[in-house]
Amino acid sequence: MIYLDNAATSWPKPDSVPAAMERFLREHGANPGRSGHALSIQAGRVVYDARERVARLLGHGDPLSVVFTKNATEALNLALQGLLQPGDQVITSTMEHNSVLRPLRFLEGRGVEVSRLPCGADGSLDPADVARSISTRTRLVVLSHASNVVGTLCPIAEIGRLTADREILFCVDAAQSAGAVPIDMASLGVDLLAFTGHKSLYGPQGTGGLCIGERAKGRLRPLLHGGTGSASDADVQPEFLPDCFEAGTLNAVGLAGLAAGLEFVEGRGLGAIRAHAATLTARLLDGLRGIPRVRVLGTGEAARQTAVVSFNLDGWSCSEVAQALEERAGVCCRAGLHCAPLAHRQLGTFPEGAVRFSLGLFNTETEIATALGALRELAVRPKGDLS
Amino acid sequence: MSSSESPSGFGVVLFRSVQGALGAERLLVAAGVAHKLIAVPRHLSSSCGFCVRFAWGDRERIERLLPGDRLGVEGIVGL
Numbered sequence: 001m002i003y004l005d006n007a008a009t010s011w012p013k014p015d016s017v018p019a020a021m022e023r024f025l026r027e028h029g030a031n032p033g034r035s036g037h038a039l040s041i042q043a044g045r046v047v048y049d050a051r052e053r054v055a056r057l058l059g060h061g062d063p064l065s066v067v068f069t070k071n072a073t074e075a076l077n078l079a080l081q082g083l084l085q086p087g088d089q090v091i092t093s094t095m096e097h098n099s100v101l102r103p104l105r106f107l108e109g110r111g112v113e114v115s116r117l118p119c120g121a122d123g124s125l126d127p128a129d130v131a132r133s134i135s136t137r138t139r140l141v142v143l144s145h146a147s148n149v150v151g152t153l154c155p156i157a158e159i160g161r162l163t164a165d166r167e168i169l170f171c172v173d174a175a176q177s178a179g180a181v182p183i184d185m186a187s188l189g190v191d192l193l194a195f196t197g198h199k200s201l202y203g204p205q206g207t208g209g210l211c212i213g214e215r216a217k218g219r220l221r222p223l224l225h226g227g228t229g230s231a232s233d234a235d236v237q238p239e240f241l242p243d244c245f246e247a248g249t250l251n252a253v254g255l256a257g258l259a260a261g262l263e264f265v266e267g268r269g270l271g272a273i274r275a276h277a278a279t280l281t282a283r284l285l286d287g288l289r290g291i292p293r294v295r296v297l298g299t300g301e302a303a304r305q306t307a308v309v310s311f312n313l314d315g316w317s318c319s320e321v322a323q324a325l326e327e328r329a330g331v332c333c334r335a336g337l338h339c340a341p342l343a344h345r346q347l348g349t350f351p352e353g354a355v356r357f358s359l360g361l362f363n364t365e366t367e368i369a370t371a372l373g374a375l376r377e378l379a380v381r382p383k384g385d386l387s
Numbered sequence: 388m389s390s391s392e393s394p395s396g397f398g399v400v401l402f403r404s405v406q407g408a409l410g411a412e413r414l415l416v417a418a419g420v421a422h423k424l425i426a427v428p429r430h431l432s433s434s435c436g437f438c439v440r441f442a443w444g445d446r447e448r449i450e451r452l453l454p455g456d457r458l459g460v461e462g463i464v465g466l
Contacts, residue, residue, distance in 0.1 A: 033405040036426020036437040044436070048409035062457065064406050230404040233433035240459055243404045 001330040002367045007148055007176060007308045007358030008334055009198045009205060013261065017202060020260035024253045032252050033229040043252050050255040051242075053262035057201075057270075058174075058193060058211055059184030065212040067245040068255060072175040073099040074223070075194035075210035078245060079171045080104060080142065082220030086111030088139035093117045093125050093154075094342040095147045100173055101342060104142075113137065119346055122299045123152035127159050134162070140169050145177035149343045149356065150298030151281075151308030153181065160189025169216055175199060175208075179262075180277060180306050182270045191216040200273075201265060202361075203258030206251050212241060224248065273361060277307035280359050280368055284309050287372035291379045297347050297354055307359035310338075310349075313379055318355045321378065325355075329374035333357050393443035393465030400449065401427065403459035405436035410458050412439065418452055420445055431464055440466070 003011050024046060030039035032047045051063040060066065069075045080103045084090055090107075092100060094116055108114045115133045119125045130141060141163055143154050156172055163170040171192035174183060178193075179200030185193050190213065197207030212220070222237055226247030231238045238244050265273065281302040288296050293314040299305050313321050322335035336353040337344050344350040357371065402408045408424060415422045422441045427434050441449055443465055453460060 033436050035435065036424075041424045041437055044405050044409050045412075048406065048413075051406070052413070064404075064410060064457065064459075228404070229435040231433065232435050238403070240403050242406060 001332065002363075002371055004331055004333045004357040004359060004363065004367075004371060006360035006363075007199065007338075007356065010200060010202055010360045012362060013202050013204070013257075014264040016260040016264060017204065017257045021204065021253050021257040024256035029253065031249055034249075046256045046259060047250060047252055050259040050262065053259055053266065054195070054209060054211070057183075057262060057266065058178060058195065059186050059188075060193070060211040060213070061186060065217065065241045066209055067212060067242045068207070068209045068250055069245075070206050070251065071198075071208040072173065072194045072196035073208075075208050076100055076142075076171070076173055077103050078210055078220060078223050079192045079194060080107060080140075081223060083140060083169065083216075084112045085139075087113075087137065089113040089115060089135055089137040091115045091117065091130060091133050091138060091141045093119055093143055094346045095119050095123050095125065095149070095152070095154075096142075096144055096340065096342065097148050097173065097175065098339040098341070099175070100142055100144065101340075116342065119152075121347070123147045123150045123297075123343065123347065124299070124304075125154055127155050127162065130159050131162055134166070134168065138166075138168050140171055142171040142173070144173040144175070145183070146181065146306040146308070147298070147340070147343060148176050148308065149338050149340050149354070150310050150347065151176070151305035152299050153177075153305055156190065157188050163191075164189040169219070176306055176308065179265045179270075179273070181274060185211055185213060197254070197258040197261065200360075201258060202261035204254045204261075207254040207258040210245070217241065220245070222247065268361065276361060277359060278302040280363055280365065281305065281307045281309065283365055283368050284357060284359070284372070287368065288375075291372070291376050293379050294375070297349065308356065309358075310347075310354040310356045312349065312352070312354050313375070316378070318353045321355045321375070324378055325371065325374050328377065329370055331371045331374060395466045396443050397440055397466045398443045398446055398463060399425070399428065399431070399466060400439040400441070400453065400463050401432050401461040402434075402438060403461055404434070407458035407460065408437055408439055411453050411460075414452055415439070415441075415449070418448075420448060420452065428466070432461065
């Protein structure tokens, strides 16, 4: 089996991740932050360790303003629904995932003006287009750091400079980039950074969060209200971080796994991780270009993207290709629209979609060669012949 | 909340949230200051979690070490 669906969730996980989760459940699986006994304190330490590691990896100075959520979608909803008011303008792009598009569509129905900037044929966004769209009502710019369809990287440093000097917050969806690409939130001018734990941070599903920068503090309304273990004499939500956005018991066992995933990423080093991804991506792109009737989407340059490559094979639907690759070579990949309908419109692949190979740290050049070989065998068959 | 006396020889640092107490623990371990996380004394705070207990003689050092605003220190109280 060759797993090429790491943009959906990374697999396998480092052995230390399930080990940390088992250890948490067996040895100190109490409720973090609700009691004063030894097990609760130790559970709290595990969660705090995850906070510190997230803050360190993402260049975010304050672990207490790392808010844990169940995924990047919840973090993005907190940023968008927590900030935007009727009459505000928000700037985004057509390359976004539905985790941004759908909350914005919802808010549009409540009087928020949404500017969706078109991107180039390779999925790239021109910062000048962002600058031209800024108005006196612009409250927020929200963009994905890396496309989940084609991996194209967004020039967030340039856009951060546009928003830093204005009363405009900058929110980055780092679901596809946290752990895959070096990120220094402070120097990039990012005010809100949403991440997921189960992709390039190698943690389990059900973990994610929002890093809240200095300029964004005190400006978001919580999505959830409830128990935090703090200020328990009051029946209103506390206003301090991270408690104000962490009502209810946290997924502490998941965060134990996330901390182990983060430790793994730190140990490998982002430089080595990025180099491995670039090598495999370049190998994959080169191989795809040599197969007849294959059309590769995106930049075609490993240096300008993450290890996410989408393509179509002329004559077959993307789902037929994915099915055939699994049956012939055990390749697990994702076909379809990847929860990014506007991106596929932009790329000219709507509504059919595309086949996506997304690579992770445990993939090898041999696996890439095998997947390419299986695709080559399909491509030389007459159109529609899947026998 | 603060006090200047400690009949027991111990004091506690109270925090808005256990997250602050855990952040303080990291700093105190790094600085080599003896301390213990204990359940919040009910007569001092309504928080459900824990706080930092320390030897009262280390009070000034602890005040210097812990960034009160960032960690959400609610008070230093003698026990």
